[in-house]
Amino acid sequence: MCTLEKRGDLFLLTLTGDDEHRFHPDTISSVLSLLEQAKSQSTRGSVLITTAHGKFFSNGFDLAWAQAAGSQTGAVNRMHQMVESFKPVIAALFDLPMPTIAALNGHAAASGLMFALSHDYVFMRNDRGVLYMSEVDLGLPLPDYFAAMFAAKIGTSIARRELLLSGKKIKGEEAVALGIVDSAAHDSVEGVVDATVSLGQSLAAKKWNGEVYASIRKSLYPGLCAMLSLTAKIAASP
Amino acid sequence: MCTLEKRGQLFLLKLTGNGEHRLNPTLLDNLRSAITQIRSDPSSSRSLLITTSDGKFFSNGYDLALAESDPSLRVVMDSKLRSLVADLISLPMPTIAAVTGHASAAGFVLAMSHDYVLMRRDRGFLYMSELDIELVIPAWFVAVIRMKIGSPAARRDVMLTAEKVTAERGLEMGIVDSSYGSAAETIEAAIKLGEEIVRRGVDGYVYGRMRETLLKQVLHTIGSNESASNRMRNSGSKL
Numbered sequence: 001m002c003t004l005e006k007r008g009d010l011f012l013l014t015l016t017g018d019d020e021h022r023f024h025p026d027t028i029s030s031v032l033s034l035l036e037q038a039k040s041q042s043t044r045g046s047v048l049i050t051t052a053h054g055k056f057f058s059n060g061f062d063l064a065w066a067q068a069a070g071s072q073t074g075a076v077n078r079m080h081q082m083v084e085s086f087k088p089v090i091a092a093l094f095d096l097p098m099p100t101i102a103a104l105n106g107h108a109a110a111s112g113l114m115f116a117l118s119h120d121y122v123f124m125r126n127d128r129g130v131l132y133m134s135e136v137d138l139g140l141p142l143p144d145y146f147a148a149m150f151a152a153k154i155g156t157s158i159a160r161r162e163l164l165l166s167g168k169k170i171k172g173e174e175a176v177a178l179g180i181v182d183s184a185a186h187d188s189v190e191g192v193v194d195a196t197v198s199l200g201q202s203l204a205a206k207k208w209n210g211e212v213y214a215s216i217r218k219s220l221y222p223g224l225c226a227m228l229s230l231t232a233k234i235a236a237s238p
Numbered sequence: 239m240c241t242l243e244k245r246g247q248l249f250l251l252k253l254t255g256n257g258e259h260r261l262n263p264t265l266l267d268n269l270r271s272a273i274t275q276i277r278s279d280p281s282s283s284r285s286l287l288i289t290t291s292d293g294k295f296f297s298n299g300y301d302l303a304l305a306e307s308d309p310s311l312r313v314v315m316d317s318k319l320r321s322l323v324a325d326l327i328s329l330p331m332p333t334i335a336a337v338t339g340h341a342s343a344a345g346f347v348l349a350m351s352h353d354y355v356l357m358r359r360d361r362g363f364l365y366m367s368e369l370d371i372e373l374v375i376p377a378w379f380v381a382v383i384r385m386k387i388g389s390p391a392a393r394r395d396v397m398l399t400a401e402k403v404t405a406e407r408g409l410e411m412g413i414v415d416s417s418y419g420s421a422a423e424t425i426e427a428a429i430k431l432g433e434e435i436v437r438r439g440v441d442g443y444v445y446g447r448m449r450e451t452l453l454k455q456v457l458h459t460i461g462s463n464e465s466a467s468n469r470m471r472n473s474g475s476k477l
Contacts, residue, residue, distance in 0.1 A: 154390065
């Protein structure tokens with residue numbers, strides 16, 4: 001399902017297997033536990049890189065599991081359960097005392113895209129993989145913290161419209177142009193992972209204090225962090 | 239410490255000497271009294287302020303060595319800079335920062351507190367150094383950054399990568415309005431721009447009020463005494 005590996009200063013979080021890496025209560029719980037593990041093992045210079053195997057980074061929530069509840073009410077409850085239990089995963093990433101980088105091997109949709117955007121740096125491939133907010137096509141409402149994420153991380157109203165209202169599947173080059181991702185320079189999985197490892201190593205070399213890093217990160221996104229019930233631990237001072 | 243000169247309708251405020259122009263209580267007081275002097279000048283509503291500096295630094299931030307020797311001065315410096323920036327925001331005239339040297343942390347915020355930022359491109363950088371020196375960034379600094387830097391990626395580069403932003407990168411990020419080949423050229427350009435703006439005959443009082451409206455969120459955060467630790471203490475009460 002997912003693994004956490006340590007390579008020198010770098011923590012590598014991988015969503016394993018060739019499937020769509022949909023977020024289901026079990027995967028959510030596993031990812032959360034691995035993030036907590038990374039946090040507990042973090043030192044100065046730690047960096048997290050998150051990636052996945054196969055065609056998908058993550059295709060969002062497990063809608064089939066929701067439907068399998070057997071009734072409309074049951075399905076809605078299961079959706080609600082996933083939306084609520086996913087919030088701590090996002091919070092854990094914003095709280096993580098180290099720089100975070102998402103290396104998108106493939107498609108990132110809905111909560112899968114949210115997961116990607118929760119990282120400080122997002123790299124994707126040039127040749128494959130799209131970013132897709134499927135909600136408008138599926139007729140699903142957007143959770144409040146999803147909307148707050150887009151407001152926080154995506155700077156222009158044109159880019160937000162393209163992502164949230166057009167149902168567009170956005171490829172690497174356009175994602176960079178819209179300011180949604182930092183880079184889409186590579187034509188292979190190895191390329192994008194190598195690039196993130198390289199960035200990771202240069203950030204690790206700064207030997208930053210993780211608590212200070214997390215505090216500055218949270219102050220960068222005050223609205224979203226308030227919604228995730230995250231506050232900076234250290235008092236601000238000159 | 240700092241000098242104030244008038245050239246026609248332009249006020250030239252200069253951080254003097256070859257030091258780092260660290261924003262210690264004395265320099266902050268001097269700067270504030272210069273601003274008070276400008277404000278009370280009878281021609282102020284048809285004038286313009288240019289702020290610049292001598293030497294390698296615009297300002298290298300707060301006097302951290304002083305704060306180390308007397309921690310109570312941290313609050314004093316923070317409070318005085320808040321007042322200075324609030325003064326600049328409400329100043330009834332356009333303002334230009336002619337950045338001819340490094341501007342770090344509080345120094346970077348001081349530069350950004352001007353309407354126009356002109357910078358030399360041959361040397362010097364803008365730098366939110368806090369992450370590199372293990373300090374958190376005050377909420378009101380973040381408010382200035384969010385107002386003056388539009389792109390989320392650029393804000394992240396400034397605050398969370400602690401990038402040393404050259405004039406060229408500053409132009410890309412939208413922090414810097416224009417760049418020049420040397421310190422002298424930067425000041426000359428600031429004077430030229432200042433004269434052009436003043437020629438338009440803007441009413442300074444209206445200008446100042448409009449700027450306050452535009453930067454309302456920043457003023458609100460400056461005025462708020464909320465530190466992160468206060469928020470932690472207050473967050474428990476649901477009364």
